[in-house]
Amino acid sequence: MTETIQKRINDSKAMRWTALILIALMMFFGYMFVDVMSPLQSLVEQERGWSPSVFGTYAASEYLLNVFGFLIIAGVILDKCGIRFTGELSASMMFIGAAIKFYAVSDWFPGTGLATWLDSWWITMPASAKLASFGFMIFGCGCEMAGTTVSKAIAKWFKGKEMALAMGLEMAIARVGVFAIFSISPILAEKMGSIAAPVGFCTALVFIGLITYTVFTFMDRKLDAQLGADGSNETSDEEFKVADLKNILTSQIFWVVALLCVLYYSAIFPFQRYGANMLQCNLDGISPAAASNIFRWFPIGAAVITPFLGSFLDHKGKGATMLMWGAILLIACHLIFAFVLPATHSHVIAYSTIVLLGISFALVPAALWPSVPKIIDEKVLGSAYCLIFWVQNIGLCFVPMLIGSVLASSNANNPAVIAAKEAGDEFIPYNYTMPLVIFACFGVAALILAIYLKAIDRKNHFGLEEPNIKA
Numbered sequence: 001m002t003e004t005i006q007k008r009i010n011d012s013k014a015m016r017w018t019a020l021i022l023i024a025l026m027m028f029f030g031y032m033f034v035d036v037m038s039p040l041q042s043l044v045e046q047e048r049g050w051s052p053s054v055f056g057t058y059a060a061s062e063y064l065l066n067v068f069g070f071l072i073i074a075g076v077i078l079d080k081c082g083i084r085f086t087g088e089l090s091a092s093m094m095f096i097g098a099a100i101k102f103y104a105v106s107d108w109f110p111g112t113g114l115a116t117w118l119d120s121w122w123i124t125m126p127a128s129a130k131l132a133s134f135g136f137m138i139f140g141c142g143c144e145m146a147g148t149t150v151s152k153a154i155a156k157w158f159k160g161k162e163m164a165l166a167m168g169l170e171m172a173i174a175r176v177g178v179f180a181i182f183s184i185s186p187i188l189a190e191k192m193g194s195i196a197a198p199v200g201f202c203t204a205l206v207f208i209g210l211i212t213y214t215v216f217t218f219m220d221r222k223l224d225a226q227l228g229a230d231g232s233n234e235t236s237d238e239e240f241k242v243a244d245l246k247n248i249l250t251s252q253i254f255w256v257v258a259l260l261c262v263l264y265y266s267a268i269f270p271f272q273r274y275g276a277n278m279l280q281c282n283l284d285g286i287s288p289a290a291a292s293n294i295f296r297w298f299p300i301g302a303a304v305i306t307p308f309l310g311s312f313l314d315h316k317g318k319g320a321t322m323l324m325w326g327a328i329l330l331i332a333c334h335l336i337f338a339f340v341l342p343a344t345h346s347h348v349i350a351y352s353t354i355v356l357l358g359i360s361f362a363l364v365p366a367a368l369w370p371s372v373p374k375i376i377d378e379k380v381l382g383s384a385y386c387l388i389f390w391v392q393n394i395g396l397c398f399v400p401m402l403i404g405s406v407l408a409s410s411n412a413n414n415p416a417v418i419a420a421k422e423a424g425d426e427f428i429p430y431n432y433t434m435p436l437v438i439f440a441c442f443g444v445a446a447l448i449l450a451i452y453l454k455a456i457d458r459k460n461h462f463g464l465e466e467p468n469i470k471a
């Protein structure tokens with residue numbers, strides 16, 4: 001008797017990579033929206049009166065609801081309702097939040113009753129900033145929930161296949177989005193004569209992301225029909241129970257991964273906010289544009305290398321070792337920025353350290369996210385990703401504030417800073433040594449956790465050092 005083996009939609013290379021492109025586009029547009037206002041800080045100050053501290057509050061609002069528990073609920077929604085519903089919900093929240101922020105910075109908003117009311121309390125925060133922060137908070141919930149949904153979707157579609165390469169490519173595409181918007185946003189704002197133009201442009205792109213994800217859901221429905229699942233919890237036979245969260249939270253390896261994640265990313269994303277200014281201060285006050293030109297090799301370097309490292313992980317493994325090397329490079333780079341760059345003012349050292357940091361930023365994400373399905377039961381994978389993001393978001397929300405205050409206090413008696421402020425100079429030559437040492441300390445703690453992770457993997461055989469594709 002001949003047995004016919006039913007081919008599934010994700011067995012076709014073309015189909016699973018098409019699925020990846022469709023979901024990665026949602027994240028690409030999402031990451032563009034996140035940073036659309038980052039290069040416009042001074043313009044927003046001129047046009048809408050947002051001071052640097054208002055800008056900081058607005059930036060933190062992205063993570064606020066997530067930190068106060070939304071991401072935990074998001075994990076339950078993801079595991080209970082599946083990747084189709086949660087993806088659509090996240091993309092819709094991203095679009096609604098984006099549209100609110102667009103309205104807040106548009107010329108239609110000032111003079112309305114809502115604007116007058118919002119201006120009547122907490123007067124240091126303009127009405128436009130309050131409403132934009134509210135929109136960004138909703139967008140941030142959608143975007144982080146989408147990030148976890150995408151990881152779970154890739155784990156489902158690429159299980160036993162090129163999973164790490166697919167996750168690496170998805171992250172690479174998102175990083176290209178950051179690079180692209182840093183280049184496009186100032187041009188659009190200048191050409192259209194308003195900060196609302198790039199925000200409106202990216203809001204439209206976020207809507208396109210909602211459409212591409214919707215197309216993916218039709219493909220995923222087909223995969224479920226082939227898997228014989230009912231579509232509510234697409235990948236698992238067993239029903240998810242909220243009580244399962246207890247198993248995650250009491251798992252030692254979960255906490256090792258979550259803490260490693262928050263420590264590592266706290267030395268990356270918050271650094272990204274200060275990086276260009278740090279280069280300016282250490283390279284004899286080069287222009288902000290010249291500093292950005294050096295700094296943008298960081299996300300682009302990571303984008304180019306991440307898929308190769310993902311492919312390496314698929315075929316050769318060594319995930320825990322990659323995490324260790326990523327942390328070692330992170331420590332080395334921050335120490336070079338802290339001590340070698342201020343002493344040498346060398347552009348060659350600046351460029352090569354940025355490239356090294358890009359390699360680190362490829363090593364850790366490429367190894368970290370595909371390792372989660374190896375240590376966590378599939379039916380609670382969504383909750384596990386969300387809980388890791390939750391712990392990480394706490395760091396991303398508060399570390400920039402910590403770094404900002406350390407930068408201010410460690411420069412309080414800096415004569416060059418005092419003189420520049422007294423002279424009313426636009427450029428303030430801050431000394432970044434203390435914040436950079438803090439970033440390096442995060443790296444040291446992440447390294448210790450990576451070494452520990454490798455040890456418990458060796459003992460418990462989680463397979464972190466094993467390839468995803470078995471020959």
Ligand SMILES: C[C@H](NC(=O)[C@@H](N)CCCCN)C(=O)O
Pocket residue numbers: 034144147171174265269365369389392
């Ligand atoms: C996949 C991973 N994403 C995250 O860690 C997000 N929780 C944070 C994204 C922050 C963007 N402002 C990554 O991008 O490596």
